[in-house]
Amino acid sequence: MGIFDFLKPRAPNSASLAKERLRIIVAQERAQRGAPDYLPTLRRELLEVLKKYVNVDPDAIQVKLSQEGGHELLELSVALPDKPGH
Amino acid sequence: MAEIIVVTSGKGGVGKTTTSASVAVGLARRGKRVVVIDFDVGLRNLDLIMGCERRVVYDFVNVIQGECTLKQALIKDKRLDNLFVLAASQTRDKDALTKEGVEGVLNGLKEMDFEYIVCDSPAGIEKGAFLAMYFADRAVVVVNPEVSSVRDSDRILGLLASKTRHAETGERVVAQHLLLTRYNPERVVRGDMMSIADVQEILGLDVLGVVPESDTVLAGSNAGTPVILDPASQAGQAYDDAVARLLGESVPMRFTDALKKGFLTRLFGG
Numbered sequence: 001m002g003i004f005d006f007l008k009p010r011a012p013n014s015a016s017l018a019k020e021r022l023r024i025i026v027a028q029e030r031a032q033r034g035a036p037d038y039l040p041t042l043r044r045e046l047l048e049v050l051k052k053y054v055n056v057d058p059d060a061i062q063v064k065l066s067q068e069g070g071h072e073l074l075e076l077s078v079a080l081p082d083k084p085g086h
Numbered sequence: 087m088a089e090i091i092v093v094t095s096g097k098g099g100v101g102k103t104t105t106s107a108s109v110a111v112g113l114a115r116r117g118k119r120v121v122v123i124d125f126d127v128g129l130r131n132l133d134l135i136m137g138c139e140r141r142v143v144y145d146f147v148n149v150i151q152g153e154c155t156l157k158q159a160l161i162k163d164k165r166l167d168n169l170f171v172l173a174a175s176q177t178r179d180k181d182a183l184t185k186e187g188v189e190g191v192l193n194g195l196k197e198m199d200f201e202y203i204v205c206d207s208p209a210g211i212e213k214g215a216f217l218a219m220y221f222a223d224r225a226v227v228v229v230n231p232e233v234s235s236v237r238d239s240d241r242i243l244g245l246l247a248s249k250t251r252h253a254e255t256g257e258r259v260v261a262q263h264l265l266l267t268r269y270n271p272e273r274v275v276r277g278d279m280m281s282i283a284d285v286q287e288i289l290g291l292d293v294l295g296v297v298p299e300s301d302t303v304l305a306g307s308n309a310g311t312p313v314i315l316d317p318a319s320q321a322g323q324a325y326d327d328a329v330a331r332l333l334g335e336s337v338p339m340r341f342t343d344a345l346k347k348g349f350l351t352r353l354f355g356g
Contacts, residue, residue: 013277018233019284026240026288033244 035065046076055081088196090203091332092222094246096238098209100230101267104303106206107135108314108322109226112329114169115314118201121160123191124174125218126208127182133173136163137310147175149194150187156194165315170200180213188217211245221251224261226294226332230268231280239264240289263294265328270299271344282342295328297321298341 032039043063050056056078064075093106103124110122123146124132133139144159149172163169172191175182195203207218219225225246229239246260247253253260266282273279282296302319306312314325320341327337 015274015277015280015284018280019288022233022236022288025237029237029240030244034248 031064039063039065050078057081088200088203089224090192090205090222091224091226092205092207092219093226093228094207094215094219094242095209095228095235096211096215096242097230097235100228100235101297101303102209102228103132103135103206104307104313105226105228105265105267105297105325106132106204107312108325109329109332110136110169110202110204111163111166111312111314112326113202113204113332114163114166116329116333117168119168119199120202120204121170121172121195121200122204122206123172124206125183125214126174126206127180127214128174128176128178129208130174130176132206133161133171134310135307135312136171138163138171138173139310142173145173145175146191147177147182149191150182150184156191156198183214183217185217185220189221192221211241216245216249219246219250219260222246222260223252224263224332226263226265227291228265228267229285229289231266231274231282231285232268236280236285236288243289243291262291263332264289264291265295265297266293267297268299269296269342271342275344282339294331295324296339296342297324297328 043061046063047056047058047061050061060079060081062075062077064077066073066075091109093102093109095102106122110120114120122132122136124130125146126132127147130142130145133142138161141161144154146159148154149156149159159172160170161173163171192203205218205222208214219242225242227239227242227246229235243262246262250260252258264285266285269282270279274281282293286292298320300313300319300321302316303313303321306316306319306322313319313322314329316322324341327340330337
């Protein structure tokens, strides 16, 4: 750090940006690890069915598989749009 | 009893073959009987890095298919008597490697009293990479301090924990080590490269070694001399430290701090 450094334009610290992005994506991918292969297809097909009734965004469905007390829990959450209908 | 070490990474171009060659030479230089195998069928390159490309007569697939004996296919290193190379085949048939075939070769090498079998994995997560890691006792995961390499390494760590013989039998876990390569301490200080601590934190593993980015790595591959044999190279010395740690020695990290700047440089910026 030089005393005249404040005169230089400050670049954002790209290493911390990389670390933050990786932390999120690695955690997400670890959570999906070992999950059955049909989950993405299931999610896509559910979306198609839902679209017949409500106008939902492609990212409105979250499918999550987790372990709870020796049981596998399949969690589906659908975010509905503010105004229903087409 | 031979120990099987896989050198893997997921991503290509991070330094798997450079690492395999230097680790094999480092172990052999410490008196171990070592063989290093190129699993990259169709894209043979370990022979070039080891400097024995003109002495390849038979390869890994020839042995598996019974076209020669294992002994005929092993290429003895010119520098070290106790180091051998098994080259990859240049065939385009991606089914040339089979699980049974690989197991047969590894068992044959164990019977020949090798102490270390180093498996140089191809990039990706296809069959060659899968077979390179399947029988491993230990894994050296080569990673660059860069987003795609770190993410791919995490995928590989997941596969090591589930898709290996040890994971399937449940007898023991495959020991996992990170080896950080192309590390540039100056760039870390400037904030445009992730630090050792950053990578360790994201992947949840300690590093076995940190190899600094160095022109000597290219010079070594140009000459067919693994960089660990260059006594003036910091990368070579860092590889030697990593090999010592692999053998259980406690060696402090070197070449991981940026060079101290002079007073004027600090005052006026570098």
